[in-house]
Amino acid sequence: MNKENSEDVKVLEAQIERLREELVELERQKQNNYKDMTFSFTGEMQNALSFVCGQTQGRRKEVVMSQLEEEVNKMEEGLRRQTQMNGINLDSCITKTLQRSENKCIQQLCISGHCSEQEFQVEFQLSEEKQGDSSVRTVSDLNIVMDTTDHQSFKNFMSGAKENNDLLLFFRTLRTYLERCNDRCRTFQHFQKKYPSVVSLPGGCRSEVMSLSHPQLPGLVMFIHWLVDVSKEGKVTSKMDLLTKIPERALQLFPSQALSGTTEAFQSLLRILGPEAAVESVIGAISLSEDT
Amino acid sequence: MDTVLSKGVFSHFGLLEVQARNRLIRPQQSSRVKELKAEVAALKIKREQLKAEIQTHKTLQKLRLSVDKQSIDKEVEEMEEEFADTELLKLMAKHSHIKDLIYAHHLLGGYNIIKTNNDKAVCVSLATAYEGFYLDTYNLEIDLRSVLRISHHNIPPFIPLNSLAEQSNIQTDVKAFLELLSLHLNAYAGRKQQLKLVKEQFKSVEVMESNTLCTLLVLMFTASTKRTPVLCTLDYSDHTKSLPTRVLFECEDSDLPNSPEWKEHCSLLMETPVHKALMILRNVGDII
Numbered sequence: 001m002n003k004e005n006s007e008d009v010k011v012l013e014a015q016i017e018r019l020r021e022e023l024v025e026l027e028r029q030k031q032n033n034y035k036d037m038t039f040s041f042t043g044e045m046q047n048a049l050s051f052v053c054g055q056t057q058g059r060r061k062e063v064v065m066s067q068l069e070e071e072v073n074k075m076e077e078g079l080r081r082q083t084q085m086n087g088i089n090l091d092s093c094i095t096k097t098l099q100r101s102e103n104k105c106i107q108q109l110c111i112s113g114h115c116s117e118q119e120f121q122v123e124f125q126l127s128e129e130k131q132g133d134s135s136v137r138t139v140s141d142l143n144i145v146m147d148t149t150d151h152q153s154f155k156n157f158m159s160g161a162k163e164n165n166d167l168l169l170f171f172r173t174l175r176t177y178l179e180r181c182n183d184r185c186r187t188f189q190h191f192q193k194k195y196p197s198v199v200s201l202p203g204g205c206r207s208e209v210m211s212l213s214h215p216q217l218p219g220l221v222m223f224i225h226w227l228v229d230v231s232k233e234g235k236v237t238s239k240m241d242l243l244t245k246i247p248e249r250a251l252q253l254f255p256s257q258a259l260s261g262t263t264e265a266f267q268s269l270l271r272i273l274g275p276e277a278a279v280e281s282v283i284g285a286i287s288l289s290e291d292t
Numbered sequence: 293m294d295t296v297l298s299k300g301v302f303s304h305f306g307l308l309e310v311q312a313r314n315r316l317i318r319p320q321q322s323s324r325v326k327e328l329k330a331e332v333a334a335l336k337i338k339r340e341q342l343k344a345e346i347q348t349h350k351t352l353q354k355l356r357l358s359v360d361k362q363s364i365d366k367e368v369e370e371m372e373e374e375f376a377d378t379e380l381l382k383l384m385a386k387h388s389h390i391k392d393l394i395y396a397h398h399l400l401g402g403y404n405i406i407k408t409n410n411d412k413a414v415c416v417s418l419a420t421a422y423e424g425f426y427l428d429t430y431n432l433e434i435d436l437r438s439v440l441r442i443s444h445h446n447i448p449p450f451i452p453l454n455s456l457a458e459q460s461n462i463q464t465d466v467k468a469f470l471e472l473l474s475l476h477l478n479a480y481a482g483r484k485q486q487l488k489l490v491k492e493q494f495k496s497v498e499v500m501e502s503n504t505l506c507t508l509l510v511l512m513f514t515a516s517t518k519r520t521p522v523l524c525t526l527d528y529s530d531h532t533k534s535l536p537t538r539v540l541f542e543c544e545d546s547d548l549p550n551s552p553e554w555k556e557h558c559s560l561l562m563e564t565p566v567h568k569a570l571m572i573l574r575n576v577g578d579i580i
Contacts, residue, residue: 005325012328019335026342031348037353039388048384052377053344061380075390078406082394085467086401092360092389093396111396126399137426165424168402170448172474231536232563 004085008099038107087175103130115171115218116178121145124167139165150206151177157230166234173234177244180228180236182207186274188226210279214286221245222262222286224279240275242266242282316472320405333428333527348381355385361490402474412436413443423565424533429479440466450505475532480506482534489567496580497570506529509566514580520545522579526566536562553578 003132038043041049041265049238050057051064068113083089090113105128112121124173148155154177161170187206192199197215201207210224223243230236244262398404404417413435420427432445440463447453450545456476460469483506490511491499500523501510509526520543527538539561548554557578561569573579 005322008325009328012325012332015332016328016335019332023335023338023342026339026346030342030346030349033349033353037356039349039352040391045384046394048380048387049345049348052348052380052384053341055341061377065380065383068380069386072383072387072390073318073395075387079390079394079397081404081405081407082397082401085403085405085470086397087467088397088401090393090396090400091362094356094360095392095395109396109399111400122400139421139424142424148385165419166306167424168419168421168478171400172402172471172478176471233533235533286486 022048035097038097044071087179087261088171089113098125104128115174116182118146118174118178120174122167122170124165126169138207139167141165142172144209151181153227153229157232157234160232161234169234173230173236176236177228177230184208184226184228184238187279191279191283195287198283198287212286213282219246220286222282224282225273238275240266240278307311307520317433351381351387352388355381356389359385359389370571380412402478403470409434418477420474420478422478422485425485427485430477434466437497445479447473448504451480453518481534483507483528486534486566493567494570494574505531509536511566514568515543516577516580517548518545519580522548524561526561527541534565536566538562 020043039045047059048064048068051059051061090111092113093109093111096108097105098108107126109123109125109126110123112119114120122142122144125140127138127140129138142162144162146158148158149274151266154174157173158170160166162171185244188199188205188210191210192201192205198212200213201209202211203209208225211227212224213223214220221244223245225241225243227239227241228236229239242263266278266282269281270277272280309524317347318361319349345554362575375434398419402419402421404419406415407413413433415433416433418430418432430445430447433443435441435443440459442453445453449474453473456472457469460472462469462574487502487506487509490497496514498512500512501508507528511524511526512521513524514520515522525538525540525542526536527540528535529537539546539558541554541558543549549558557569557573562571564572570579
């Protein structure tokens with residue numbers, strides 16, 4: 001009898017050993033999967049996870065679902081508010097955990113979205129390290145993907161921000177820059193609508209140039225050049241210039257000091273009247289010549 | 293009976309004795325066996341639990357990738373056969389998607405906005421960062437009643453909160469106000485961080501003077517030619533920038549500041565953050 005029992009015990013102990021090893025392996029697999037795409041299972045999410053894995057704890061599916069749904073609705077509202085405040089629309093954010101220990105956590109994030117119809121994608125490493133009472137958060141290996149073919153001045157700033165891992169500065173500047181570009185586009189469109197015979201947009205409303213010409217004097221063209229410039233540090237400034245293009249022959253026949261001083265005169269107009277009024281008065285000047 | 297009789301009464305008693313002894317010993321062993329069997333059962337349950345979690349996680353990953361690409365319904369159709377809980381899983385994927393987006397906003401946007409319970413005020417959290425380091429976070433509570441008013445905040449007194457509010461028309465444009473405030477706070481954080489790095493990385497450079505808003509910095513370093521001490525004043529009169537608007541060198545040797553080399557150093561300090569500029573100067577051997 002003893003022998004049988006001790007054999008039973010041995011068999012069971014071996015089984016337990018094997019099961020324990022299996023559990024260690026499964027746990028390791030689970031942690032690795034979490035690293036690939038990190039989820040946070042707390043609160044209602046934890047309840048839902050337990051339910052799906054068979055631990056219903058006597059609750060009905062409808063209850064679990066409705067509680068989770070309530071939380072989702074609240075979060076959606078928060079997200080809407082956040083989106084409105086930040087002026088940025090985010091489409092996706094995937095997190096991978098590269099390293100996790102008691103004091104340090106390193107994650108890799110890939111975020112994509114759009115701001116004023118300009119699409120972007122950013123990828124970076126975020127490291128959070130406990131130092132005494134507080135924790136220090138650092139961004140490194142920042143990579144930004146954005147089509148800058150229409151935005152040459154922004155391109156230089158962007159490469160500087162990438163190098164310095166200045167994530168917040170990049171988005172702050174992007175927002176302001178795109179807002180100014182939109183202002184420019186709206187203003188150009190406004191003038192084109194109002195004075196269709198004088199104003200044309202050779203490069204479209206998103207370009208930097210608005211051209212002014214008189215329908216009866218094809219050789220006389222003036223350009224309003226509105227540059228939205230971004231400094232290395234992220235300061236966005238608008239610069240407007242009036243450029244004239246007058247045929248050589250006309251200049252020879254009608255040498256005029258007034259023409260040579262146009263650029264400076266425009267700058268004074270800008271200072272006195274502000275951009276829109278200044279442009280309006282230049283357009284007025286060109287159209288008026290029709291009457292004389 | 294025959295066996296008993298044939299083997300004898302004593303041998304029978306012997307047999308009974310062994311049996312009795314076994315009954316005494318076996319209960320302990322069988323309770324041990326019971327224990328072990330229970331442990332095996334518990335471990336098996338844990339194993340099934342873990343396997344289910346791993347499977348669920350894999351499914352959620354697939355769903356998340358679809359949500360992020362906004363094609364979740366197609367994915368769910370394909371999954372219909374496999375799982376009874378597709379609705380719940382879809383909801384879980386949505387939950388985690390939104391949670392991650394909110395987290396991303398906090399990291400990128402710089403403003404966290406929370407509406408208070410009675411909807412009469414909002415709490416705004418402004419993050420500051422410089423060159424990859426997240427620095428201090430500032431909070432303000434804005435009262436949303438008829439007249440917008442900042443009710444609580446932890447913004448340092450040397451940042452002119454009220455004049456910034458007026459300047460940006462906070463009543464009609466809260467976003468413009470927050471944008472302006474963020475500009476000031478981030479520039480201040482940047483200047484403060486540069487000063488910290490200068491103190492940490494350049495023991496041979498002495499900080500003679502600095503103010504709380506970090507808009508004035510006077511440094512003393514040693515030029516390598518003749519080991520002359522040079523006093524360098526950095527004026528940051530534009531409070532929305534973390535680069536100086538004016539750089540001045542003072543030295544016993546009055547020719548030095550006017551030399552072409554040092555005029556270049558002046559431009560360098562105007563265009564490059566001070567800790568980086570000093571690193572360059574040290575690397576080319578112009579300062580010690």
